[in-house]
Amino acid sequence: MRTRLAIKLHSLFERHFPERRVFLKSDNDTRFIRLSSETQVVAVAGVALFVGWTAVATAILLMDSIGSGNFREQAKRDQATYQERLNIMSAERDVRAQEALAAQDRFNAALEQISAMQSELLASENRRRELETGIEVIQTTLRATMKQREEARTELVKLEQEAGEGDMYMAAVANPKQMNFMTEALSRTAEERDQIAANAKDALEQRDDLELEIRLMQERSDEIFRQLEEAMVISVEPLDKMFRQAGMPTDRIIEEVRRGYSGMGGPLTPISFSTRGEELTPDEIRANTLLQQMDQLNLYRIAAEKAPFASPVNSVVRFTSGYGTRRDPKTGGRRMHNGADFAGAHGTDIFATADGVVTHAGWQSGFGRLVKIKHAFGIETLYAHNTKIRVKVGQRVSRGDHIADMGSTGRSTGTHLHYEVRVNGKPVNPMTYIKAARNVF
Structure with a gap:
């Protein structure tokens, strides 16, 4: 059975790919290379496979390039939209600040x-x-x-x-x-x-x-x-x-x-008003x-x-990240963000948001140059990634005191302030306090 099948395949190959010889002639000698039908079939199949793989790879690269271009355009549009929203929020914040001063x-x-x-x-x-x-x-x-x-x-x-x-x-x-x-x-x-x-x-x-x-x-x-x-x-x-x-x-x-x-x-x-024990x-x-x-x-x-009913920065800044789960700027994975990020110019003044005592003023892994302030009611505030610290441990500070300058130390992608509020050691959303005080201060 195998012999008959081999004979039939060989006949089929011979019909479409007859045996060929390639002569190689030199000055002294003449040689030839015999290309059987099977060898030609293998060569043709290899060439076809290579060409097909090249075409598929080229198509994939083109599609990826087109998709990347669309993604970049979408990212630019999203960035422009986000920037516009930030500008609107900044203008609204300025209006709220003026209303707070008037109040x-x-x-x-x-x-x-x-x-x-x-x-x-x-x-x-x-x-x-x-x-x-x-x-x-x-x-x-x-x-x-x-x-x-x-x-x-x-x-x-x-x-x-x-x-x-x-x-x-x-x-x-x-x-x-x-x-x-x-x-x-x-x-x-x-x-x-x-x-x-x-x-x-x-x-x-x-x-x-x-x-x-x-x-x-x-x-x-x-x-x-x-x-x-x-x-x-x-x-x-x-x-x-x-x-x-x-x-x-x-x-x-x-x-x-x-x-x-x-x-x-x-x-x-x-x-x-009575000294005779009469009823009021x-x-x-x-x-x-x-x-x-x-x-x-x-x-x-x-x-x-x-209590920290104030903003840690009074200059023009961008609110770049809020409290909650977000895409990590370093690794790209989903991670919990325990504070709020305010991006601004290098050296922007940072202020204490409430009266308290400084418990940490120095370097801490991940936070860079960090200031911690302990307040009443079990509240603690953190000010991270500073370029310069202007207070020391044990120092009593009041709301509005200049405690540090904005920088990009520690695990940071650019100049900004990472601001946290912790109640009994548990992080909470700091914007809750800042927004609650908008109509008061």
Whole structure:
């Protein structure tokens, strides 16, 4: 069977590829190379395979080149779109920063107005007490005057009853001096009665004027209270909203600040205008409520200074990477990014975002030149890839202090700041704090 198949294949090859001989002639000799049908088939198959492989490889290279060109064009378009979005976000951030500055100015103006209103309220209360005292004195004087007038009237009636007209005439004829004395006494009594009546009328008019002034002062006091209450609501609500948006429990934060600052005076002392143990008036209750709200506002402001509610850079920068899983710029793989990256000019000033103590100021693998600051409430901030560090370990810093210069040290592809916020050692999104404070600071 194999012999017949071989014979048939050989016949087929001979029909299409007959045996050929290639003669090689030299000066002295002539030689030839015999090319059998099988050899020719193998050669043709090899050439065809080579040509086919060359065509396929060329097609693959062309397709890859075309695809790479399209990918680069798409990457350029994506980069342009991303740059445009960054510019829009930068413009929006600048607008928000201006609004924050304007809000801070309004907040400071409201505090000044609150202080002035509080002083005016206390002065009005003192004036009210003085007027009430004056009214009591006038009423006492009026009652005494009225009593004297009634006594004079009673004495006059008594004199008229004791001496009739005829008896008085006889007495006057008999004793002119006694008559003159009686006449003068009656005249003085009438004058005193008229003077007492005039004094009583003046006292009543003065009392009416004082009561009107007291009502006006009470209305003014109510207006001051209303403005103060509105100012407290406007001032406290944004701070409370800022802490809640950042995920910070306000009750625990306020209590912690209160305990930490109790040695410096603690909360404001409630107002009490009575020294006789009487119950507080509605105005006194409102005043005490305002003082408690002012104390809460002060505690909020202290807590806000201790939490990182600020941006670490004030210059023009690009937000190049946010918190979360991203494509690693070095390896290209998917990795977790625990902070936010801000790209800017080399040497851009970097500022502390809250009050705290520097716990690290030096080189750390991957982060390059790194600054760590420990804040209140278990919060820690990290500022990495700096070119220069301007603080040292153990140094106390305040919000806005210049702590480092932007660079590209450590594992970095270019000049930028890597900014992290950690709560109890766990990284959180730093933009949560920055965005929460946009409408406050």
